[in-house]
Amino acid sequence: MKWKEGCPYNPRLNVDVEELYIYDTTLRDGEQTPGVCFTKEEKLEIARKLDELGIKQIEAGFPAVSEREMESVKAIANAGLNADILALSRALREDIDRALYCDVDGVIIFIATSPLHLKYKLRKTLEEVEEMGMDAIEYAKDHGLFVAFSAEDATRTPLEDLLRIHRNAEEHGADRVHIADTAGVGTPQSIYYICSELRKHLKRAHIGVHCHNDFGFAVINSLYGVMGGARAISTTVNGIGERAGNAALEEVVMALMVLYDVDLGLNISLLKELSELVEKYSKIPVPVNKPIVGDRVFHHESGIHVDGVLANPFTYEPFLPEKIGHRREIVFGKHSGSRGVRAKLKEMGIEVSDDILLEIVKRIKEAREDGIEIEDKVFRDIVEEVLKSRGCSK
Numbered sequence: 001m002k003w004k005e006g007c008p009y010n011p012r013l014n015v016d017v018e019e020l021y022i023y024d025t026t027l028r029d030g031e032q033t034p035g036v037c038f039t040k041e042e043k044l045e046i047a048r049k050l051d052e053l054g055i056k057q058i059e060a061g062f063p064a065v066s067e068r069e070m071e072s073v074k075a076i077a078n079a080g081l082n083a084d085i086l087a088l089s090r091a092l093r094e095d096i097d098r099a100l101y102c103d104v105d106g107v108i109i110f111i112a113t114s115p116l117h118l119k120y121k122l123r124k125t126l127e128e129v130e131e132m133g134m135d136a137i138e139y140a141k142d143h144g145l146f147v148a149f150s151a152e153d154a155t156r157t158p159l160e161d162l163l164r165i166h167r168n169a170e171e172h173g174a175d176r177v178h179i180a181d182t183a184g185v186g187t188p189q190s191i192y193y194i195c196s197e198l199r200k201h202l203k204r205a206h207i208g209v210h211c212h213n214d215f216g217f218a219v220i221n222s223l224y225g226v227m228g229g230a231r232a233i234s235t236t237v238n239g240i241g242e243r244a245g246n247a248a249l250e251e252v253v254m255a256l257m258v259l260y261d262v263d264l265g266l267n268i269s270l271l272k273e274l275s276e277l278v279e280k281y282s283k284i285p286v287p288v289n290k291p292i293v294g295d296r297v298f299h300h301e302s303g304i305h306v307d308g309v310l311a312n313p314f315t316y317e318p319f320l321p322e323k324i325g326h327r328r329e330i331v332f333g334k335h336s337g338s339r340g341v342r343a344k345l346k347e348m349g350i351e352v353s354d355d356i357l358l359e360i361v362k363r364i365k366e367a368r369e370d371g372i373e374i375e376d377k378v379f380r381d382i383v384e385e386v387l388k389s390r391g392c393s394k
């Protein structure tokens, strides 16, 4: 059955769907949202749900952070999940040893490459940093790990340096290289450009994109990265993460499906539930109008919209909410029309004449404009009052 209605003008994504995948970092970058701290049990539960969704790779944490973090990552790696479990690692052998202790399948080795980070943060030369990176990659590969190498602040690194270092990383055995838009300063055009240049310089390594949402561009930048040749997309549930967060998993997945007709084969009926789980444990509230999973993104109030949706949901919805475990709701208020009210009355087993219906609609609008929210109880009271005043009883 049809469940979505996209725009026929959307271009096709020039990608091999079989090769495209997500590595989710809710448990690492997501947990780095200021104020967020998951317990081991919470991390495990989120990891299980991500696995149930069908995510290919889960970045479970950063073992160097603490002993407990290390134990959490180890527990996830040993939970028997289908997903490959990755750990974040600095370009240091001791960090890779910690990852090995955790029994993970792979590591994301990161080191900053931009002049800004080299000068003010690392206080190292690019040559020193490159040497550290290559040593770490070799060490991790010698120990049988999947290795992704991430140039932190890639979007502010001179292209020739970026290309050389990533090519070097590939030659040292990296399975994937990341373009990390660490400060969220890339645009769709620049991310596309960097990825497509990088694609030309690599032989076999995949490209991953890790985008931040400082300007609300994380999702679209990720998709342009894919158009430029990236094969792995970094996401977090609800888009949580450092500062304005990362590319939201649910937005990337649904945009690919509905707008670009690319199906990653995920069990999307779990998306709303997963969002609620992460909202609960992160204590970062999901805005009610947050795309895809916000509580009110499938609510309709205005009479014109309600009319349309009752006749055919696609008139005002891009896809059916139940597909992702969400639900549609008709809300009553200032903009309500008679068709929606009649549908609600029918649900309650009440049939009324047209003039009584109009009276009920009028009273609903007035009540809302008096500052009253039209919850079920209020709706019922209004209906009862009108019926009583008209001498009918229900």
Ligand code: MN
Residues within 6 Å of the ligand: 029, 182, 210, 212, 242
């Ligand atoms: Mn990040």
